Amino acid sequence: MKIDRLLTILAILLRKEQVTAPELAEQLEVTRRTIGRDIDDLCKAGFPIVTRQGAGGGISIAEGYKLDKNLMTKEELQNILIALKGLESVDATSRLGRLVQKLTPASDAVVSLKDNIVIDLASHYKDSLSKKINLLRTAIEQRRIVTFAYYSDKGVTFRTIGPYFIVFKWSAWYVFGYCMARQDFRMFKLGRLWRLNLTEEKYSIGMIPPEKIDFDAHLRDDRDMVILFDESVEYLLVEEYGPASYTKTPDGKLLFQRGYTNLDFTLRWILSFGDKAEVLAPADLRETVGKIILKTAERYN
Structure with a gap:
């Protein structure tokens, strides 16, 4: 949007003493x-922008025009930037990058993200994930219905x-x-x-029952399992569930x-430990694991 681009230009000019039109064009794509027209529009709106031609020239804000940057503490601004950079890892557009650019101070002495915290929410299928997230964001913003093929243990449906929400939980991305x-x-x-697929059909927003929006309720632990692990896989238990x-x-x-709760997931998790895990209870889970192991052994024999 043009207004977003104009605000980005102002943010860049407030952070830098001077910038060239080609630099702005490259950053804003x-x-x-277009940059020339945007600068003219900003001048008409009363912003004191100075343009100098020739070698060493460029675009700048007139001296004496300053923005109070003390609205947030250093820690607050740093936390916002870290969160935005994490979201940027799964965003296929440049809109979050422009927002980070607006908020980033000119000097690293004010807020430094170097060697600090890096959050990457992407995965090995980053390209397709980013496309899905951006399409779903459009669907949610415009209240449009989406269709898709879904793969599960019941086959393809x-x-x-x-769509109401895009959710990152349990180390994975979901749409609710x-x-x-x-x-x-x-x-x-x-x-x-x-x-x-993003359709043209619209949907109306209804009230969501509180129990439906409790995402943790989707993973209720209905049954108990008791497993004896070899000490060599202790680090894996600590990594996933902690030393307690x-x-x-x-x-x-x-x-x-x-x-x-989920038997299929539980079986895959137990079997991933190979001979380092023995199911003690419940009896039916132990029997199922044993049958899978025997069937696998027969196949290799």
């Missing part, structure tokens, strides 16, 4: 002619939803919306969502007890 087929609110993992998630037995084994 527009032509030099085709869904139509009115009203599913037309189920006539209810659902969460869909973006990694399993493909052939996403298990107790050490006299022979050095790790006794792990935790609730679980």
Whole structure:
């Protein structure tokens, strides 16, 4: 949008003593002619912008025109910039980059992000993830229905939803919306969502029941499992659940007890430890794991 571009130009000029039209054009991804028109519009609006031609020339703010930058503390501004840079890792557009540029002080002595905190919310399929997120953002802003193919343990189904939120939780990205087929609110993992299509059909916003927006309720731990782990995988348990998630037995084994809901996910997780894990309870989970191991052994034999 033009107003966003004009504000970005002002922010750049307030941070730098002088900048050239080609530099602005490259940063804002527009032509030099567009920059020229934008500068004229800013001057007409009363902003004291000075343009100097020739070698060493450029565009600058007239001396004496300053912006009070003490609205936020150093720590507050740094936290905002860190969060924005994290979101920028999954944003395929340049809008977040421009916002970071507006807020970044001219001097690293004011706020430094070097060797501090880096948040990368992308994954190995960053390009497709960014496209999905940006399409869903458009759908949410414009209240437009989306359709997609969804891959799950039940096979491939085709869904139509009115999206409400894009959620990053449990180390993955999801879209939360009203599913037309189920006539209810659902969460869909973006990694399993493909052939996403933005339709022209609109949807109306309704009230979301409080229990539906409690995203943690989607992972209720309905049953308890007890597993005996080899001490060599202790670091993996600590990484995922913390050192308080298990107790050490006299022979050095790790006794792990935790609730679980999704059987398919739980089986994959247990089997990922190979012979370093033994399920003690419940009996049906132990039996299922044993059958999978025997079937796998038969295949390799």
